[in-house]
């Protein structure tokens with residue numbers, strides 16, 4: 149089947165069997181069919197290559213198909229891919245120990261699941277069980293997933309309204325507003341759940357001291373601090389964990405996305421010994437998952453941690469992220485269409501002057517062979533989250549494409565105004 153026929157067939161299958169609205173949306177945006185990928189590059193049905201500056205929304209920190217992760221998973225497939233859930237699983241044990249070795253101080257235990265939302269569900273349940281309280285504080289514009297519990301703390305009405313009533317007792321406060329955050333936490337609060345840098349909300353970096361103030365208020369009131377590091381974790385922000393920017397240790401921390409090395413899906417909820425005792429002390433089966441901690445995912449996770457360490461990806465994220473941010477800020481300085489570039493490490497957002505422009509700029513970049521997207525809760529912000537292995541040359545390709553796309557969009561707007 150040639151490329152065009154393949155695309156037509158897949159779009160038709162999406163229309164008939166997956167989601168007709170999504171088929172229209174993706175078709176309109178000009179997306180093709182992903183056929184294969186390697187490193188920072190994705191190939192479509194026509195053999196055209198695209199520089200992946202979105203990185204699967206943070207999944208591909210190691211790039212696509214990192215050879216060491218692929219090899220670890222292949223070896224494990226031939227040995228034992230999934231757990232029979234009765235014997236001890238050595239890979240789960242190993243990954244849990246490895247995570248405890250790199251996590252913020254005090255996070256000793258890990259519960260494994262299969263996605264970010266599941267990791268958040270587990271954290272919320274654990275906070276409630278550990279405190280026997282119900283109030284939860286989270287942020288406006290925050291994104292924690294779309295299962296019922298995680299959706300309750302995700303701060304965007306558009307995705308919540310059809311499912312109401314959601315979890316009772318959730319209070320949303322403006323992100324980065326220390327006073328409002330601290331004031332919302334009291335002796336009835338089970339937990340605060342917050343992203344160290346707000347991702348889908350539009351790549352917002354909180355003011356220095358924000359996480360520390362929340363930590364302190366949680367300590368005063370007996371509430372637990374959950375840091376959702378699903379997107380910020382494992383080097384994305386130029387530190388191993390986003391919390392390290394403020395030297396804060398949470399009571400619970402969630403991970404997913406790049407923990408599987410871009411090869412296997414995995415979620416993880418880490419917690420302190422005190423929390424684990426209160427949650428699992430009486431009933432070690434209080435929260436479980438059939439596939440959570442499976443050998444394939446854990447083999448990928450162990451290999452991913454090895455690669456992050458061996459290739460110095462945390463430091464690289466900080467350095468290369470600085471180059472990208474400077475370049476994007478340069479475009480912002482030269483164009484009225486771009487108001488600001490901001491972020492940490494390789495978690496960068498570019499704010500545009502108008503809501504509708506995000507879609508046009510991303511389409512123009514796609515035309516030029518670079519994949520980016522706007523943030524889910526804020527269409528005015530285009531995010532750049534390329535693999536941490538991205539080279540300086542590839543950064544230049546992305547910057548050139550962005551500048552051209554902005555200029556083209558500006559002339560399109562001028563033509564129609």
Ligand SMILES: Cc1ncc(COP(=O)(O)O)c(C=O)c1O
Nearest residue numbers: 263264265291292293376378379
């Ligand atoms: C901070 C954060 N938490 C949770 C999630 C949900 O993860 P998943 O889509 O794997 O359920 C996401 C996904 O983007 C996220 O960015």
